[in-house]
Amino acid sequence: MKDIILKKFAEVYGDAEGARAFFAPGRVNLIGEHTDYNGGHVFPCALTIGTYAAARKREDRKLRFFSMNFEHLGVIESSLDDLEPRREAGWTNYPKGVMWAFGKKGYEIPCGLDILLNGNIPNGSGLSSSASVEIVTGYILSELFGLGVSNQDLALIGQFSENNFNGVNCGIMDQFAIAMGKKDNAIFLDTSDLSYEYAPIRLDGAKIVISCSNKKRGLGSSKYNERREECETALQEIQAGMGINTLGDLTEEQFESVKMAVKDEDRRKRAKHAVYENQRTIKAVAALKANDIALFGKLMNESHVSLRDDYEVTGEELDTLVETAWTIDGVIGSRMTGAGFGGCTVSIVKDEAVDEFIKKVGEHYKSVIGYEADFYVVEIGSGPCEL
């Protein structure tokens, strides 16, 4: 891939002298959904697919961007003196947001850049192509300008830019999973204090299969921010009678005893999901450590039910993928992953059942939804690197 992007870089920008090549992964979350802005736990991992980039410093303050995924848009120009979110800037709002965020955090970017990207994460799939672009951009800035930003800070800067430049009130999970990824490990992250632990994923005889619904969704326009507000209101209602900081502080039993403080029934369901999903994630990681993969899978399934019935972020496409997966022998667990409202599902499938899984889920999905799903057997990869 390094050769491909440097060759294209030369084609687009005249030559590739002085250009360096980088990579940042995508991510999939195994369990712990919509818990990261509720002070709960998540359990994501970085993937071997992601965003490749070539970049070089310029002598002026110009910024030039080119994406091999959006070739028809050509070179998009901007400047370090114009770091404002603009609708017409399209995907370049992500790298520009990171440059803006570096400035806000006190890092000086002394000159402009020519950047070329080539991602192999399906766009809008829910595998965090945008966070991957953010982290590769941050890594480029840190490396090219010798800023020495730690990977954890890259994650925080990425989230800061997404929240404040791109207007999506996301949690820390995606950027953290990508910046801190470790081959063959998932990350058990406590989002209340960012303490974390790597957990090796040894799926002897099974694979991680991503089923992509191909239902396009934009996080900004989705109900993501609305769910977040519902959880914040529920927390305030509970806090009126109990000293907690986040919904993640509550056990299931504690929640059951205080839940009527949450006045609205839908809002009570959202809070229930946040509490139970956090506890499920803790249990799932314990199960994995005890080599009880069957229990891990069962908790994944329960996670989906909760996201479907209580959090209501699945929809017909994701439910069809997951509910069909559940009928297949050899499926250890299956659930939606990421924000929901489209995007993809993650399933743990025994090796010998993978072909049948893809065939059966694919056919049934097409017959119910009317268009195809895509399937990816993925591997767990590491964080950002120079190629």
Ligand code: GLA
């Ligand atoms: C998106 C957000 C994350 C997280 C998930 C849901 O991926 O970017 O911060 O909230 O949704 O778990």
